[in-house]
Amino acid sequence: xxxxxxxxxxxGFWSWDGYLEHVLALLADRIGNSPNxxxxxxxxxxxxxxxxxxxxxxxxxxxxxFVTNDERRETVLALLEDIASQPSLTREAQETARLLEGLxxxxxxxxxxxxxxxxVSGPHPYKWSENRSNPQD
Amino acid sequence: MNLHRLSRAVISQFCFAAILxxxxxxxxxxxxxxxxxQGTPPQHAGGVSPLGSYLSTDLGTINLSNGxxxxxxxxxxxxxxxxxxxxxxxxxxxxxxxxxxxxxxPPPHDMDVDMAYARYAAGDxxxxxxxxVAPGWVVGGMPLLKRQNVGITPCPGLYNAVYVLEKxxxxxxxxxxxxxRDDYSDGAPxxxxxSVSEYRxxxxxxxxxxxxxxxxxxxxxxxxxxxxxxxxxxxxxxYRFTTMGVPAAYASxxxxxxxxxxxxxxxxxxxxxxxxxxxxxxxxxxxxxxIQKFVSGLAEEQKKKxxxxx
Numbered sequence: 001x002x003x004x005x006x007x008x009x010x011x012g013f014w015s016w017d018g019y020l021e022h023v024l025a026l027l028a029d030r031i032g033n034s035p036n037x038x039x040x041x042x043x044x045x046x047x048x049x050x051x052x053x054x055x056x057x058x059x060x061x062x063x064x065x066f067v068t069n070d071e072r073r074e075t076v077l078a079l080l081e082d083i084a085s086q087p088s089l090t091r092e093a094q095e096t097a098r099l100l101e102g103l104x105x106x107x108x109x110x111x112x113x114x115x116x117x118x119x120v121s122g123p124h125p126y127k128w129s130e131n132r133s134n135p136q137d
Numbered sequence: 138m139n140l141h142r143l144s145r146a147v148i149s150q151f152c153f154a155a156i157l158x159x160x161x162x163x164x165x166x167x168x169x170x171x172x173x174x175q176g177t178p179p180q181h182a183g184g185v186s187p188l189g190s191y192l193s194t195d196l197g198t199i200n201l202s203n204g205x206x207x208x209x210x211x212x213x214x215x216x217x218x219x220x221x222x223x224x225x226x227x228x229x230x231x232x233x234x235x236x237x238x239x240x241x242x243p244p245p246h247d248m249d250v251d252m253a254y255a256r257y258a259a260g261d262x263x264x265x266x267x268x269x270v271a272p273g274w275v276v277g278g279m280p281l282l283k284r285q286n287v288g289i290t291p292c293p294g295l296y297n298a299v300y301v302l303e304k305x306x307x308x309x310x311x312x313x314x315x316x317x318r319d320d321y322s323d324g325a326p327x328x329x330x331x332s333v334s335e336y337r338x339x340x341x342x343x344x345x346x347x348x349x350x351x352x353x354x355x356x357x358x359x360x361x362x363x364x365x366x367x368x369x370x371x372x373x374x375x376y377r378f379t380t381m382g383v384p385a386a387y388a389s390x391x392x393x394x395x396x397x398x399x400x401x402x403x404x405x406x407x408x409x410x411x412x413x414x415x416x417x418x419x420x421x422x423x424x425x426x427x428i429q430k431f432v433s434g435l436a437e438e439q440k441k442k443x444x445x446x447x
Contacts, residue, residue, distance in 0.1 A: 002354075002363055002365050002379065002380050002381055003354075003365070003379065003408075004401070004404075005401065005404035005405075005408070007404070012404075014408065016354075016355075018355075049390075049391070052385075053383075053385070054383065054385035054386055054388070054391050055386060055391065056363070056380070056381060056383045056386070057379070057380055057381025057401060057405065058381050058386070058397060058398050058400075058401030060397045060400070060401070062397075111407075112403075112404040112405075112407040112408055113407040113408065113409065115409065116408075116409060126355075
């Protein structure tokens with residue numbers, strides 16, 4: 001449906017909400033129920049809320065607020081690597097995770113007004129979003 | 138006899154005057170012949186214009202469904218280098234509209250009663266506040282999209298309806314309106330049986346033959362409440378719409394202090410799109426006030442992109 005801008009240290013990328021919600025939900029799952037650090041617990045809860053569908057057009061992973069140092073950045077990058085290695089992961093989620101990784105590594109140079117030629121696209125309806133809307137299916 | 142002579146003289150004078158007068162009329166006709174003398178010029182002929190309005194003059198239109206007079210006064214154009222948008226000052230005489238609601242009738246009656254009432258300038262709320270001048274008067278420059286979801290036959294004990302009609306309307310800069318229908322069912326009411334989600338597909342077409350189409354960014358986007366997509370007019374002009382905000386966004390646990398929502402508005406107006414539709418459905422008065430106050434502080438170019446949907 002709508003798109004959100006993911007921002008970190010002044011740079012960022014636009015993503016269709018469904019792909020971003022999918023990646024954030026996977027990352028929250030990967031953090032697990034009992035992370036060993038408190039900030040990860042808060043990050044997990046925040047990302048779960050962000051992937052709920054209630055934030056259309058303004059999904060904000062709060063990277064600047066949570067990923068405040070290199071150690072935390074490496075932790076999130078490791079989470080991204082974990083989910084990217086899942087063989088069942090959709091191409092759209094894989095590419096979105098790659099954009100997120102590039103942003104954290106400082107390799108993304110686009111901002112909100114940049115041309116949108118990098119945006120991940122794919123056929124709709126997106127299965128993950130559809131299953132979330134109709135869990136009985 | 139004198140009388141006879143006098144009358145002959147008068148008759149002669151009258152004849153002379155008549156000849157002069159006829160000659161003068163011939164001269165005048167030759168000088169002021171216009172296209173109106175051969176009937177109604179094509180550009181002023183009544184009928185449905187390519188853009189869907191009843192064209193009476195180049196400045197005014199009459200909505201055939203409600204009889205309202207719409208005027209559009211050209212003010213200039215914005216843009217250049219092969220792309221320009223006309224800016225106009227528009228007026229619609231339809232400043233009153235009928236509304237329906239349920240009101241509580243206090244004791245001794247103690248009951249809810251259906252009531253119909255008239256609302257003044259309610260139609261102006263479809264416009265961005267920065268386009269409004271006075272009730273009925275707005276500044277127009279871009280087409281707008283208007284979505285309306287109509288439930289038919291309420292489901293007993295539920296909030297949804299047995300049939301749902303999804304209406305999508307293009308409001309043109311001259312205030313003319315064109316109804317679009319989804320390609321999937323051509324506008325037929327959707328049978329939900331009180332449980333099935335409505336489906337309308339991705340492409341919508343104009344009902345007036347103007348060739349306007351709307352492609353939502355995702356399948357069934359309009360029925361899902363999103364107007365994000367591309368509007369393509371008959372002459373090939375494309376308008377990109379993006380959107381943000383759903384009712385759940387305004388729940389206090391999601392809204393927080395609103396800072397992230399306001400940040401996102403800035404991101405969206407900086408994005409390479411023509412319009413940002415902010416859905417205020419479910420927003421409280423204070424949240425609406427916060428958003429409008431924030432938007433009023435944006436640059437003029439950014440403000441022009443914003444449309445409020447309620």
